[in-house]
Amino acid sequence: MPTLDAPARDLLFDHARTHIAWTPKPVPDETLRELYDLMKMAPTSANCSPARIVFVRTPEGKARLRPALAPGNVDKTMAAPVTAIIAHDLDFPERLPQLFPHADARSWFAGNDELIRTTAFRNGSMQGAYLILAARAVGLDCGPMSGFDATTLDEAFFAATRWRSNFLCNLGYGDPAALFPRSPRLSFEDACRLA
Amino acid sequence: MPTLDAPARDLLFDHARTHIAWTPKPVPDETLRELYDLMKMAPTSANCSPARIVFVRTPEGKARLRPALAPGNVDKTMAAPVTAIIAHDLDFPERLPQLFPHADARSWFAGNDELIRTTAFRNGSMQGAYLILAARAVGLDCGPMSGFDATTLDEAFFAATRWRSNFLCNLGYGDPAALFPRSPRLSFEDACRLA
Numbered sequence: 001m002p003t004l005d006a007p008a009r010d011l012l013f014d015h016a017r018t019h020i021a022w023t024p025k026p027v028p029d030e031t032l033r034e035l036y037d038l039m040k041m042a043p044t045s046a047n048c049s050p051a052r053i054v055f056v057r058t059p060e061g062k063a064r065l066r067p068a069l070a071p072g073n074v075d076k077t078m079a080a081p082v083t084a085i086i087a088h089d090l091d092f093p094e095r096l097p098q099l100f101p102h103a104d105a106r107s108w109f110a111g112n113d114e115l116i117r118t119t120a121f122r123n124g125s126m127q128g129a130y131l132i133l134a135a136r137a138v139g140l141d142c143g144p145m146s147g148f149d150a151t152t153l154d155e156a157f158f159a160a161t162r163w164r165s166n167f168l169c170n171l172g173y174g175d176p177a178a179l180f181p182r183s184p185r186l187s188f189e190d191a192c193r194l195a
Numbered sequence: 196m197p198t199l200d201a202p203a204r205d206l207l208f209d210h211a212r213t214h215i216a217w218t219p220k221p222v223p224d225e226t227l228r229e230l231y232d233l234m235k236m237a238p239t240s241a242n243c244s245p246a247r248i249v250f251v252r253t254p255e256g257k258a259r260l261r262p263a264l265a266p267g268n269v270d271k272t273m274a275a276p277v278t279a280i281i282a283h284d285l286d287f288p289e290r291l292p293q294l295f296p297h298a299d300a301r302s303w304f305a306g307n308d309e310l311i312r313t314t315a316f317r318n319g320s321m322q323g324a325y326l327i328l329a330a331r332a333v334g335l336d337c338g339p340m341s342g343f344d345a346t347t348l349d350e351a352f353f354a355a356t357r358w359r360s361n362f363l364c365n366l367g368y369g370d371p372a373a374l375f376p377r378s379p380r381l382s383f384e385d386a387c388r389l390a
Contacts, residue, residue: 001334001368002202002206002334003206003332003333003334004203004206004207004331004332004333005203007197008199008200008203008332009233009332011197011198011199012199012207012237012328012332013233013234013236013237013329013332014233014236016236016237018238029389032387032389033383036383036386036387037383038204038208038209039208040380040381040386041208041209041211041380042207042208042211042324042327042328043213043327043337043339045339045340045341045362047378047380049380049381049386051386052386052387052388053386053387053388054387054388054389054390055387055388055389055390056390057389057390058390060390061390064390095381095385098379099378099379099380099381100378101378102375102378119341121316121317121320122316122320122341122361122362123320125316125317125318125320125321125324126320126321126323126324126327127324128321128324129237129320129321129322129323129324129325130324130328132237132238132321133207133237133325133328134208136199137198137199137203137204137207137208138198138199139196139197139198142238144238144240145240146240146314146317157390166317167240167317173196180297183242183294183295183296183297184293184294185235185236185242185244185294186235186244186290186294188228188231188232190290191231191235191244191246191247191248192227192231192247192248192249192250193247193248193249193250194224194227194249194250194252195249195250195251195252195253195255195256195259195352
């Protein structure tokens with residue numbers, strides 16, 4: 001039974017940190033495509049794949065993003081080579097005939113806006129988590145953030161669509177000198193039960 | 196810059212599949228602890244870590260779970276060595292003084308039930324995604340599912356708490372003979388934009 005070796009566990013989980021300062025090393029678009037080609041393979045409910053990603057990496061894109069950011073997130077986000085907007089498409093059911101050909105999954109969502117919103121948020125958040133681990137897999141450091149105004153951001157980037165922002169994640173090559181000491185985690189006994 | 200090698204990418208993303216049939220090989224509790232010790236390290240907003248997991252692996256636990264399951268999920272779930280209930284604790288802010296000692300993060304949530312629910316759902320879903328990839332890292336196969344009645348499940352498992360179920364994930368060693376052909380994924384052009 002294959003398992004992940006120790007260096008790979010360190011890369012994805014144990015040694016990886018949330019970064020707040022960035023070296024000037026650029027991130028090629030090719031690396032973002034490599035990241036997406038990994039994250040897209042991880043599972044979602046009925047393969048619904050609601051996440052949509054905007055990789056903001058030009059000065060013009062950053063300027064559009066800036067007014068939506070919480071004050072404490074502006075400097076590090078302007079300095080990051082790339083900021084990924086993790087969003088989801090509330091029209092994701094329209095893709096289900098292609099993505100889930102085994103059943104008429106689109107009909108499960110017809111007229112049920114609450115189910116659409118919940119499914120998009122749950123599975124889009126899961127795909128955001130896959131994005132973080134896929135970014136680490138391709139050698140990038142991550143700085144995920146929830147501190148922004150979603151209404152402002154959605155007006156700036158998604159006005160003509162049903163895409164809605166979920167969270168942001170700076171991507172690049174982090175400067176480890178700026179890291180805080182690592183925060184503790186809950187023990188198995190605190191977070192888990194056996195039944 | 197270290198990156199994940201091809202066998203590790205296959206294990207976590209490219210060759211891993213959602214399983215619906217299980218070999219009889221048992222899953223030791225020690226493997227579930229190893230899984231949790233990986234997933235807990237991946238990031239959440241302000242390290243809030245709202246996910247709570249119940250690993251159901253006894254006949255008594257499975258019998259408690261059964262009435263909550265959608266009919267199509269009963270047989271495979273009863274047959275799986277372990278079913279993880281991925282839940283989140285709406286009282287997660289009470290842990291923030293321990294988990295995020297840099298600031299008074301608990302006060303951000305005081306009296307704001309909508310922010311508590313949204314933060315728990317987003318970050319708990321992300322931790323559920325980390326659980327799936329961590330399970331694969333320790334050699335387990337996964338069968339995640341959204342088809343169950345949350346009210347029935349929460350009454351059976353979480354009556355005296357503020358834990359709320361999010362999704363389920365069967366865990367064990369899958370039988371590849373039962374797999375469907377792999378479903379397609381959205382292309383980079385369909386799911387991503389560069390800005």
